[in-house]
């Protein structure tokens with residue numbers, strides 16, 4: 001008996017190392033490809049500049065390719081963080097029917113002509129507390145998987161309904177709390193999955209698609225998000241008979257105002273009106289990028305490389321309107337502590353945090369602390385412009 005337990009323990013360990021190997025291998029493969037594209041295209045720009053080329057088009061193309069590759073790297077990291085349940089979520093009371101209705105144009109475009117889309121919205125659907133962007137992302141991921149499983153066309157049905165997971169169900173499933181859930185079921189008439197595929201489908205980098213067709217991160221991202229949101233996910237599928245994926249999100253009982261989705265401003269980035277912004281960032285290149293971008297937008301910028309220097313700046317410049325600070329800072333004062341100290345002196349000071357990876361300072365139980373405004377790196381110039389205006393306007 002003991003020997004058998006030991007053997008099982010060893011087996012689990014080996015499986016863990018296997019999974020880790022698959023994970024690191026997958027990351028290395030994808031990142032090296034992306035870096036290769038970025039570096040290669042930047043080299044082209046450099047070579048062209050060296051021979052005196054200054055035509056905007058001949059330089060613009062490789063810059064575009066490099067940018068697109070860098071965006072893919074950012075997306076890859078987001079997916080990995082979602083799987084690791086390390087994505088800082090911003091859950092708000094949600095009307096899921098409205099969210100799905102809002103996605104219908106995008107879904108039609110994604111699925112193409114050959115696939116029929118039917119949306120069946122449950123009546124008097126409960127509210128849930130979830131991150132709207134991530135939920136859209138999850139539904140889109142499922143739709144893309146279904147599209148890929150129906151190369152010759154077919155039908156995709158998205159259905160919402162109130163649902164109850166009872167004790168009997170909860171005991172048969174790993175880590176499910178019995179109770180009231182809102183169910184989103186995504187069903188396709190595609191090729192279906194074998195039991196072996198179902199077993200592995202949530203593993204990061206598990207894919208049955210051709211090299212270059214899928215990274216195998218879609219379902220792992222959905223899984224991580226649903227778990228982090230206190231929900232449950234289940235695959236029902238048979239080879240040749242289509243697939244249903246059920247997402248359960250916990251019912252939000254306290255009835256509260258459903259927040260309106262924020263309208264993302266299109267067009268020229270929102271400009272500043274010479275407000276004074278203090279940029280605190282220890283990474284020199286990132287700091288310079290922020291300074292450059294904010295000046296271009298019409299802000300007056302002061303900068304500091306750590307918390308102590310930032311406090312000195314705040315003491316000497318009472319006209320600072322906004323503190324834009326990295327969360328992780330060297331020198332014993334992190335961004336959160338800096339903001340707290342600064343606000344003792346200047347209670348009206350606005351704060352916008354930034355980070356490459358949200359740590360415990362501002363994220364607890366996977367959620368942003370209330371009232372915290374965060375922009376995650378990498379972000380675009382337009383995104384920064386919009387957030388700074390938004391925070392200054394509060």
Ligand SMILES: Nc1ncnc2c1ncn2[C@@H]1O[C@H](COP(=O)(O)OP(=O)(O)OP(=O)(O)O)[C@@H](O)[C@H]1O
Nearest residue numbers: 145146149192207208209214215216217218219243
């Ligand atoms: N609706 C579906 N029908 C049939 N098989 C599916 C379906 N959804 C997922 N699968 C199977 O599960 C695997 C993993 O799915 P997942 O979304 O995680 O990765 P992927 O789609 O292969 O790649 P990525 O989503 O990163 O582009 C797929 O490769 C496919 O074999």
Ligand SMILES: [Mg+2]
Nearest residue numbers: 141145218219
């Ligand atoms: Mg996928």
